[in-house]
Amino acid sequence: MERPSPDRLLRFSAAAASVRGECVELGAAWQAVLARHELPPAVRDRLGELIGAALLLAATIKHDGALILQLHGDGPVSLVVVECRSDGSFRATVKLGEAPIADDADFTSLLNANGRGRCVVTLDGTSGDTGHTYQGVVPLDGDSVAEVIERYMSHSEQIPTRLWLAADAGAVRGLMLQRMPSAGGLAGEVDEDAWPRFTQLAATLEPAELLDTPAEKLLHRLFWQERLAGRDARTLRFACRCSRGKVAAMLRMLGRDEVESVLDEQGVVEVRCEFCNEAWRFDAVDCAALFVEGLAPEHPTRQ
Ligand SMILES: [Zn+2]
Structure with a gap:
């Protein structure tokens, strides 16, 4: 074989x-x-x-x-x-x-x-x-x-x-x-x-x-x-093409209310890539940064 x-x-x-x-x-x-x-x-x-x-x-x-x-x-x-x-x-x-x-x-x-x-x-x-x-x-x-x-x-x-x-x-x-x-x-x-x-x-x-x-x-x-x-x-x-920046963009599309409600419920927003199973985690600070004008999408990783 x-x-x-x-x-x-x-x-x-x-x-x-x-x-x-x-x-x-x-x-x-x-x-x-x-x-x-x-x-x-x-x-x-x-x-x-x-x-x-x-x-x-x-x-x-x-x-x-x-x-x-x-x-x-x-x-x-x-x-x-x-x-x-x-x-x-x-x-x-x-x-x-x-x-x-x-x-x-x-x-x-x-x-x-x-x-x-x-x-x-x-x-x-x-x-x-x-x-x-x-x-x-x-x-x-x-x-x-x-x-x-x-x-x-x-x-x-x-x-x-x-x-x-x-x-x-x-x-x-x-x-x-x-x-x-x-x-x-x-x-x-x-x-x-x-x-x-x-x-x-x-x-x-x-x-x-x-x-x-x-x-x-x-x-x-x-x-x-x-x-x-x-x-x-x-x-x-x-090879997977997921990235923290893409997940951040997706969370921004979802909107502040939705993201904050998940954060309230679970303490952290975790998005798991269905292709590579990588877990992208956004805590309260990361989530707040998502909705600050002018902040780069590639916010430093906080795991
Ligand atoms: Zn992936």
Whole structure:
């Protein structure tokens, strides 16, 4: 069993670029997520697959900024959010309801128990003035994370896409294949069979094999008769973007009355980041400073 040491994406292309692929592997970065969220195994594994899927999507869609994958569930899991940025950083959070969750609960019973779950993909630009936001919404149409994302891709991006994803307590691994539009007008033969050939080879992949095989080895094992080109690896990492300044801005939006009432009740205002579980604490002095004109938002930390 070889678990990933680097956290990375590996891109390749094949058959005169008519098939493109990406592998994702997470070890330490996945551990950083798990250290911050206590999750039942069934939810943990689906979250891992969703992170893998979001990173693969982000790698495919040409976009500078953030890709946010949100699953709104109508079962015991009410929300999953994965945010990937073009610098390779990502973060994720899960909201669970009250219902107990079996260890072997499947994707549908977790997120689409009544058929009303939905998947929202948001592309958020880098900054307010140059960035733009695009949002696509699809029903949770499929029995697995891979099927839902495949349908999203054929719907929204109109690129035939296949995904294989697996996650457990130790690792996340995934493979994406995409059929690229053939380069019309260029000399040379078009390899019409490449897409069915590649997807049939990858269809033999079981989750356990995917989890235990490093990307390079997996590509060799599946596609050893093919000529793969354009290998390009990019590093991934867990990173949260919360800060004391952002929490302060949020408290200011909430207003003085609201902040003071929490302060009266609890003696301190504590805001916990749902992505990284960091607790940002504001005592009476910090709270008073929030509403003093002209004070910088980055008030020195008082913990
Ligand atoms: Zn955070």
